[in-house]
Amino acid sequence: MSEKRELETIKNVLLQDDFLPLGGRFDEIVTHIEEHKYFVNQNIPWEITWDQAVFSWYENIFLDVKRILKSGVATFALREKSNVEFYFKTMDHWHLLKEENPRVTYDCAVNSYIKKFAKPYLRWLRHFV
Numbered sequence: 705m706s707e708k709r710e711l712e713t714i715k716n717v718l719l720q721d722d723f724l725p726l727g728g729r730f731d732e733i734v735t736h737i738e739e740h741k742y743f744v745n746q747n748i749p750w751e752i753t754w755d756q757a758v759f760s761w762y763e764n765i766f767l768d769v770k771r772i773l774k775s776g777v778a779t780f781a782l783r784e785k786s787n788v789e790f791y792f793k794t795m796d797h798w799h800l801l802k803e804e805n806p807r808v809t810y811d812c813a814v815n816s817y818i819k820k821f822a823k824p825y826l827r828w829l830r831h832f833v
Contacts, residue, residue: 729792732792736795737754741754741757744760766791768811769810793821794817797817798810
């Protein structure tokens with residue numbers, strides 16, 4: 705699939721949301737969506753399209769990130785992180801945790817990330833995420 709087509713699909717779904725400004729990280733989002741597509745296709749007897757993968761990623765991954773960020777707790781506890789940086793850092797952390805426990809949820813990964821990386825006096829906030 706061409707980068708132009710990928711960009712068009714992502715713009716139609718994600719960038720209209722205007723919650724996660726990507727800056728120069730477009731290629732990383734494309735990689736995350738491709739990985740999501742791969743894992744979805746492992747569990748179904750047909751192959752989803754790129755457009756279906758973008759929509760699935762948005763609804764099943766991104767909206768959880770957005771919900772947590774909108775709560776304000778995570779961004780307060782991790783003040784130096786932008787929304788896009790929070791997304792990439794917590795996704796990386798989630799994937800590391802899933803190596804040990806494939807059933808770990810994104811919410812658990814965020815709590816773990818805050819516990820590990822938040823300022824010590826702000827760690828108690830993870831209980832409210």
